[in-house]
Each structure stands twice: as C-alpha cells, then as structure tokens.
Amino acid sequence: GEVRISAAASLTDAIKEVSALYKQSHPQVELLVNFAASGALAKQIVAGAPADIYISANPKWMKYLQEQGVVAEETTKTLVYNSLVLAGSPNAKATALKDVLQMRSIAIGSPKSVPAGKYAEQALTAANLYQQLQQEKKLILAKDVRQALLYADRGEVAGAFVYRTDAMLAKQAKILFEVPQDLYPQVTYPATLLKGAEGKTDVEGFYAFLFSPEGQQIFVKYGFLLAN
C-alpha cells in the first residue's frame, strides 16, 4: 500500500536514500514523500493533508501538532540529532566561537522563523557575543539554513551558522568549528505516526526501518548524529 511521509526539507537526501533502499526489499510499498519547511508541513497536516509519518526539524512544530491532537503520541520519538557549526571559507582562521568577532559578517537563519537561527542566537547570547555582533550590524538573517549556507559558500559573508548536515553540502565553504553543545539545546529531529496511521502494516514497517541500523546508518552518512 501507500505510505505518506511529510519530512523537513533538510532531510531530503537522507530520506530519499532510505526510501530507495527500503523499496528494494519492499517493492509493493509505494512511498510518497513530501518535503517542505517543518511549519508548512505541520499546517498542511492540520488542514487535513493526507500523511502517515511526520518528521520535524525541531520539537516546536511537533508540540504544535500534539496540541492539535492529530498525533499518535505513543509513537513519537527522536529520529536523529544534528549539531550547529560555523561554515566559512577554508582560509578563515576562526577556530572558536569568540573568533566570529573578527569576521566581516555572519549569516544566521532568522531567529524568529528558522530553528537553526534560534540555536545560533542562543549560543551567541550564552557566549556574550550576540549583542556586539548585532550592534556592529554584522548579522545577516536568512530565510532558512540553506540560504545562510549559500551566502557563505558564495563568499557573500565570512561565515554562517548552519547545521553540520548542511555544511557538508557546501562546495567551497568548510566547517570551521563546531559550536559547543553546552551553549544551546540539542537539535533534535522528532518523528511520529499520525492518528489513523497506527496499525497500517506498511506504514509501521517503514517507520521501523527508519530506526533500524540500516536506516540510521544512512542518516549518519549525511552527517546526522544518532539518538544513542
């Protein structure tokens, strides 16, 4: 039968590969994957868009769906983790968080709407750097992580706070350093079955495969961290 997955856009490649792998062993299952921003996916689901599995890039939208009562809560669990890094030109000398003060400009996701931006804001605030960066007008806000990365990759900014998984996609930019995990909440990707999907064998089969070692390995390949 059909399995409908709504997944955050940052999982595009990993999920595509997992699906392809799963299809080899389960050719009768049709996997329909819908990639968009986590918030857009959540609103679609609330509006009645057909979906069996929802994977969000942050817990905020998962919580929203739970409040709306469309989630089979007992199936909700963390699929993978991610971490925040600073990506920039390979020649840049930045090795620690405080070095950003020396950089020309820094791109982050808009903290209001982009989770990665929010985490970056939290980390920089914790390190007492955020205010200064803002005063010096060095922060460039992007609509999503990919855009922040694009700026760093094209050299429009000296560095961008992005997820590790995104940074691995860059052509020119390299990961300069990882942001210490104690400065910001862990980046989690919660997954869940939606109400009405429980009990469908094909859905549960694929959901389980996501958490299987074979599945998890693919996520690792794309830079995600495992929920040990």
Place this chain on the structure above:
Amino acid sequence: MLNLSPTDVQAIWLSAKVATTATLITLPLGFAIAWVLAFSRIRWKPLLDGLINLPLVLPPVVIGYMLLLLLGRQGPLGELFKTLGIQIIFTWKGAVIACSVIGLPLMVRSIRLGMEQIDLQLIHASRTLGAGFFDTLFSLVLPLSIPSLVTGGTLCFARSLGEFGATIILAGNIPGLTQTIPLAIYDYTNTPGGESGALSLCLVSIVISYLVLIANDVIMRRSVYGLRKVS
C-alpha cells in the same frame, strides 16, 4: 547537456498539465470578471477589483496558507469538496487551484485593458439586432477580446510555470505526484551537486514558455482585426 531523472520528467509533464489547466480555468473566469469590471455598473466593483488583485499583492506563501485554510478539513470549501468525494490538498488539483488564483489578476487586467477599447456602438448594434446580454457577450465581446485573452493566457501560463510558494503549501512537494518544476528545482537546491539538475529544469521551463510566446505572437497577428493598417 540535459540531465533529467524520471521524477524530473514527471515534474515537467505535471507542470505543463497544471499550467495548461490553470490557464484554461482562468480564461473564462478572467473574461467574466473583466467584463464585469469593464462594462457593468454594479456598486461593489472597486471591492471586486481589490479582491481579484489580492493574490498579486500578497506573498504567494500567504495565498497558499489562505487556500489551505479555505480548502482544508475544517475550511468551508473543504467540507463541500469532501462530501463530493474530491480531494484537493496534496493532489495536482491543488496545484491547479494555487496557480489559477495566482494567475487570475494578471489575466483579468490584460483582458480588461483590451475590452475597454471595444466600441460601445458595436455592442449597441448587437443588442438592437436581438442579441441578449449573454448572447452579445459570447458572439461579440468574446471574439473581439481574443488578443487580450491571448496576452492574459500567456501571462497566466508563464506565471504558473514558475509558481512555487502557494503550490508547495496547497499541493505539497511529492515527487511524481505533485512536484512541479519549481518544486523539483527547490529539491535540487537542497541537494549536494544539484545545480546541474536545477539548470536542466530551468532550461525546460524556458523552452516551454518560449513555445507559448511564439504561439501568442501567431494568434495575435491573426486576430488583430485591421486595428493597425499599415498605410
């Protein structure tokens, strides 16, 4: 040079289908609305005019959300469609609706610009010859509006080919099912080394729209009834 995966090819067909359907839907609708705006004397004309323009003024994503609310499970139209057994969200029909709504203001404004140049005496003549209101509309105003319908159709088709924001919300981004060219391009830009795929799809878009432009010019040349007589 073209580097198209099977889902890309599906996206191309889907985009062509969606843009064509959206154009075919908005043509009669745009014609009717333009007619009201150009000729009728109803009082709430400015209101209608403003309403039609909304999808142009608001960001496409917002239009997408509005449509989602309207057509969703709890939306007034959503319930209607559900009782009819029609599924809109996450189907290509959703993409058609999104593109139609976004393309409508362009359609209406073009048709209206043309319609406002039709000689009122021709309409008078038609009425005195026994043609009723709707009869005149279809047998006279419609054929004389062909040049502006073509312009409107071209604009709407082209805009539909490029529409992203409203489509992704209403139809979703499901490869092979609702993924149109712009959504596929979006996916490529989220993939390492996706540039060549994105570029190929852009080229296909350009070629399709170019064909439409040529058709536009051909129809245009045939249907401007002696408006421009070269000395």
Place this chain on the structure above:
Amino acid sequence: MLNLSPTDVQAIWLSAKVATTATLITLPLGFAIAWVLAFSRIRWKPLLDGLINLPLVLPPVVIGYMLLLLLGRQGPLGELFKTLGIQIIFTWKGAVIACSVIGLPLMVRSIRLGMEQIDLQLIHASRTLGAGFFDTLFSLVLPLSIPSLVTGGTLCFARSLGEFGATIILAGNIPGLTQTIPLAIYDYTNTPGGESGALSLCLVSIVISYLVLIANDVIMRRSVYGLRKVS
C-alpha cells in the same frame, strides 16, 4: 485589531519604498523595451521577448539565485558595483533590483498591448513634421501610452508588494534594514501563533494596493483620449 511591532512598521515603510522605486525604475525601462518589441524591426526580437519573460516563467527563488550570482561579491556586476562603492546585496537596493526584475515582464507586456494600438500614421505625421526618432518617442508615443503605463505600473507595484522569493535571497531578511512585508509575514507564519501578526501585515498590504488601484482608475479615466465616446 492591527497589531504591529516597530519592526513591522519599518517593514511597511520599506515595502512601500521598494515597490515605488521598483515601479519608477521599470516604467522607463519597460517603456523602452515595449517600444522595441512593438515597433522596431531588429532581428533578435523574439530572443529579447523570451529573455524579458524569464522572471515570470522561472520560480522567483531561482531568479534570486541568478541575481546573487550576477551581483554577488564574485559576480561580474558585483565587482563593478564594488569598485563604484555601491553595495547591493543585503541592502534595500537589492530588494529593489529583485522586484524590478520580477515586475518587468508584467510591465512590458501591458505597455506593449497598449502601444500596438497606436496608429502608425500618427507616428508618420510626427516624423514628417521634423520630430526625430526619440523626439517622436517622447512627445507622441509616451503620452499616448499613458493608460498602459498606468496598468503596467499598477501590476508592477502590486507584484513588488508581494514579492518574496527573489527578494529574500538578494536582500536578506534583516528586520529594520531589508525586511519587507512579505519577509516579515514569512517570519510570522513560521512561528506557531504568529497568525495575528501575519494577518495585520496582510491587511496593510491590501490597503496600500487598494490605494494604488484607485489612483490607477482615476488616471485611467482622464487619459483615455476619447477612445470610448459614449454615443
């Protein structure tokens, strides 16, 4: 009912400024291009026509990306501007450029539709009276094109108010600096519970565009030179 934060107010002013500037830039540009497409006999006309239509056909994000490649630090035009000391990316000028490029095809097509109805004999008359090429363009073709310039301007302004995809890439989304209404709305919609802020900004957009529509109608009525004489 309106629920506007200080950055929202800044976004509103910025949007108005960007849309106005973009319209003022595309008016002469669109006029010139429409003129070439309507009257000249250059060979690469279809090519130009296709090129102008690109921003309509391709997803705005792609256009934004292309503009970034062109105007960015490493882009050919970017370097030029840098030597001139002009910063485009991440400033409101970037938003203006994005909106201008996106609005241009709408502008050109409207103006052209109007221009193609100008009687060639009028142009002949003007030339024989000693008016040169450009003189005729400005003293005759321009004033006779006013209705279509107004239509084109309205479309371009409205589209600029709603433009999101290209603007956000070229100008960034910096509150108080480059955040236009659509970008502010985007921020709101990506926050659970941001609906009321988004709604307020939508309403403001609608009001602004409505004022422009009314201005459109007023100018229109004054400048259709006896084309429609009511019996």
Place this chain on the structure above:
Amino acid sequence: MKLEVSLTKHLGDFSFDTDFCVDGERIGIFGPSGSGKSTLSNLLTGFLTADRGLIQLDRRKLFDSDAKINLSPDHRRVAVVFQHAHLFPHLNVRKNLLYGHKRTPASQRQLELADVTKALNIDHLLKRNVTQLSGGEKQRVALGRALLACPDLLVLDEPLSALDKQLKEQIIPFLRTTLRHFAIPYLYISHSLSEMRLLTDQVMQFADGRLQQITNADTLERERMAGNRHGYLNHLTLSDPHEVDNLISYRWGANELFLTANERLQDGLFGLSSKDILLCKKHPHAMSARNLLTGTITGIMPHKGAVGVELNCNGEILLAQVVSQAVAELELDIGKTVYAAFKASAFRRLT
C-alpha cells in the same frame, strides 16, 4: 406603424422633452446638429432610459415609466443603422448579415438572405472580410443586417452622412426601393432635405430637443428654394423610354421629354432643378435646348431674391425659378402662358 412618444430626458445641459404621435411607414427626423435626433434614436432603441414618459409602438409598450415597463434593446424589435456602419469586425459579410436574422424567431422572419443581398446588390461580397469593403458597401451591409432582423421599426441615424456625394447618389435610389420593397416602417434621421424628399412622407422637425412641427420635406425645400444652391428640385416621374437619334424620349404625363443618352432605358424618378428652366415669353425658335413645354402660370412665389414660378404643363406641375427683374420683363402673371426651355442634359436620375 403608429408610434407614440412622450418623453423627458436630461443629459447634462441638454434637455430632451417631446410629445408626439405619428402614423406612417416613412417618417423623417430633421434638425440641426445637437437638436436631439440621436438622443431620440437612443431612447427608442433603449440605450438611453428616459427620466419619465412613454414609448408605444403599435400595440406594444416599449417604455412606460408609470407602469415600470422598460424593454431591453434586444426585445424592442427596433433596429438601427448608424452613421458609421459598425459592422462586426470578426465576422465576414455573410455572418454580419445573418447576425440578427439568426436571432429572429422563424415566425417573424419575413425576409431571407438572398432577397436582401439581391436587393442591395451585395451578393458578390458575401465571403469578404468587412475590412475589405468600401464605405458604401459597408453601409449597404449594415442596412441588410438590420433588415434581416425583420424589426418592427428601423431607425436610420444619418446612415449616409459619412459617405461622399457620389456614393450617396448611388445608394439613395437603392435605399428607396429596398425600403419600399420590404415594407419595414422606418424613421429616417438626416440633415439633408433631398434625402428626406426621396425617402420620407412626413418629416418631424426638431430643434433644441423639442419637436417644432410635423410637415413634409417638399414643403421645407420650397421654403428654402432661394437659399439652396441648386434651387428647388422638381421630381418628375418619367416612363416609356425609347431612343430617338442620340437622345432618349420619355413620357411625362401628357408631355414628351428628351434626355441625353447616358441613361439606362428605364422608368424612374428624375430631378430637374428649378434653376435649369428658362422661361421665354415667345417661342424661341432654333435653340440648343431639346425641351420646350408650353405652360400656364399657376403660382408666383417670391422667396428672397428669387421668384418661384409654378407652371401647369399639360396637367403636370413644374416649378421654375427666375430673378425678380425677369418677372417684370416677361410680364409673368397667373394664368399667362409661357415657354419653359430646358436641356436634355439637365436631368438627374434619382431612382
């Protein structure tokens, strides 16, 4: 046809306020520019709605503000031919002609396409695009289009005023015979008295939105004789043509007249200007004028500088026009006999 109109309409500064009842098939509306002729036409067809009043055509009420009756233009069965033909540019001639016809219930269709195209001599144009027609052809097609809708009333609003003189002269006889032939009652709006004389029996004279008088075109033209460059145009119905040498001989009542031979051999109505008639007191013997009639003076009518002399020539009436000195010099007086001379080339065929 009986048409009863009693209407008030304000248009900006202009006020139209008229009350009449006419009974006839060929009615003229005459008046200066801006006198409200087209306003009347628009009120009749329904493109203007009067402020107050009534329009009744035979037994049908088209408009009645008291009874809140206001038929829409397509239900009035009043067709119009405008100054400019206003043909539908997207249809060919044939389709233009049939536009109204197709929309007329079969029971009311009194004419068929072939009748009309034959009468209007537009058979050969049927497949043409309307942009390829000359002005006169266009106007003929517009007339045919209106006729084929078989209206109860046809309004002709200066249908010829955009045509040049030559075309007008070609088309008027045409109009006259076709309109007669098809027996559709009409209102003919025009500035031109000569058109009126050929095409109408009664004339309503308008000025400033008000009806001045109901009269006929002949009377109006006599009154204007002196001012008219061509004088008063006698209308002569001539018959039994046959060639005599290079000329054509026609019967005019009991008289024989000679016309130059660049004429069809056909009965018809001919014009002879009062200014082209020379009066002689005595028989003038050898003279180049081919026509010499003896007439008894039945009327002497001074009009400004000129004097109209009405003659009875063997029972037919002829109006000649001379300068006032000539009246004295020729001792013209009622009851006297004079010789009226006019050239074979002085005639103009009107139909």
Place this chain on the structure above:
Amino acid sequence: MKLEVSLTKHLGDFSFDTDFCVDGERIGIFGPSGSGKSTLSNLLTGFLTADRGLIQLDRRKLFDSDAKINLSPDHRRVAVVFQHAHLFPHLNVRKNLLYGHKRTPASQRQLELADVTKALNIDHLLKRNVTQLSGGEKQRVALGRALLACPDLLVLDEPLSALDKQLKEQIIPFLRTTLRHFAIPYLYISHSLSEMRLLTDQVMQFADGRLQQITNADTLERERMAGNRHGYLNHLTLSDPHEVDNLISYRWGANELFLTANERLQDGLFGLSSKDILLCKKHPHAMSARNLLTGTITGIMPHKGAVGVELNCNGEILLAQVVSQAVAELELDIGKTVYAAFKASAFRRLT
C-alpha cells in the same frame, strides 16, 4: 521647386517604377485607386524606402541608392497632410499646430502661428481638444500644422476625400488662397479633377505604378466632358462687382455678366458649366436668362454623345455643350456667330 524622381519599389504584387523631373510649385498627382499615388507620397516622405533610385528636391538629395543617401523623414523637410487629419489626440489644437513649428530652426520659420490660424480661420479653435472638431476643422488644423513646419515640399494625399461635398466646396477656395499665399510648393494627390483644376498647374497622371503623362487638369477635364455629369466647368475670372437691382454685375474681360445676389461683392473665380449654356441661332428676345452673349464659334469638338462648342465672346473663351442634333439644327460651324444664354443663378463661386 524642382523635383527629380527616379525610383523602383516592389510591394508584393505591385511594382512602382517611375522616372520624372518636374519644375513648378503646384503639381497634381492624378490616378485611379491603387495606381501608386500614396506609394509615391510615402517614398517622398521616407516611410517607404525604394529598392533603387534617386529623389532630389531642388539641390538636396533626399535619397540616392548609389550614394547610399537616405535622409530620415524628419530631415527631409517634406510634410504630409493625409486623408484623415491624424491630429495628435493628446494635444490641443494650438499644440498640434505648433508641433512642427517648434521643431523648425528659427531661420527657416517663414510663418507664425497667427498668420496661419487667420488664413485658415481657426483662431477660435486654438484651445479646443481635437476630438471636439468637425471633419473640416480637423483637416484645416492638419493643414495648418503642416504649413507651420515650413517644409520645402508639402504633400497633400487626398486631403479632402473624407469630407462631404459641402465642406469640400468650402475648404477648396481656402486651400487655394492659403497655399498661394504661403508660397510653399506642393504635390496635390487626388481623384478629383475639379480639385486639380483649382489647385494645380501641372498634373502627373499615374496608372499601375507608372507615370502615364504630364499634362494639366483642364485638358483632362475636357476629354471627360461628356461623361461628367456637370459637363465641363468653365472657369471665369470676374471682377468689379456692383449691385444692379437684385443682381450683381461683374466684368468678365470686355463682357458684363449678371449673377444672383446671394454672393459676396468680391472678385473671384467662378464656375459655369458647359451644360448650363444655351445656344440660340437668333436673338431670343424676352427670356428669363439674364446673360446673353454673342460669340464666334472657334471650335466644335464631339465627345461621345455630346458636342463641345468653343466660343469666343469678345476675347474670352467659353465652352458650351449641346447634343449632336442641335449642331445640325442650329447649323453650328466654325466662324459662325451664335447667342449664348445662361442664367444669373448658373454661376458657382470657386474662390
């Protein structure tokens, strides 16, 4: 003005191939529809570019395919007045008039606005919107606009053909005097011989894109005398008017003529149709015709059914027209004396 043209131009099926050199200020272009008159006009103004050839206006080369000279329309100093006025709809009358004037170097401005508006009698229209003008007013403004550009050559491409007869007759004298007055050389394109006779000295006759002959309008009209409904129009220059009773007496060379009094007391050119002249063998005594001249026959010219009789009346030439029977009956022959009678009302003022 000397105009040398030698051009070849292919337009679809039509080929224009002409070679001429004319010297004069008032030149007519005459020919049937489709003969290439407007094509010539467009080649002269520069809206069509010839395939090959040369245009030389006085000492300026406007076009020379060999020397690769092709002046743009705004540098040719050739202005046009079209059939439809083509006034600029967004400008008022005054601004329309000044459009070309403003663009003419001060050194070449031979006329000022006031001269032209006075001559064309459009002073009172200056502030009008052009949509508020009548057809004749429009055409006068178009003419004024072209004159004020002070061109080296003015091309009038059927400037009157869209006007009705009455307006034409009003405007032609106007055109004649203004064009004379301003001394701007012109090419007058028309189908109408009577316009040609009044407005041109030489006429180039075109057919099928080729020049047939260079002649003059008078000769052409004589040739067409019989076919023309009004016959041949004698042009009489009359002077020294004074009132006599109700008539006006004019001098025509050594003769005195009487005209009806609805005329201005002013010298001018008058038309008298050959058909309005009656010839009598003997003196006809009391007769209503006010003019009776004695003439010697100097020519007898048969044209189809009619015969032209040229008379010398005290040194002035008059062409009468009679039917062929009359020639025999009146025994007309060269050298004989006859009486020519015509009415005081037979005259038409041309200027």
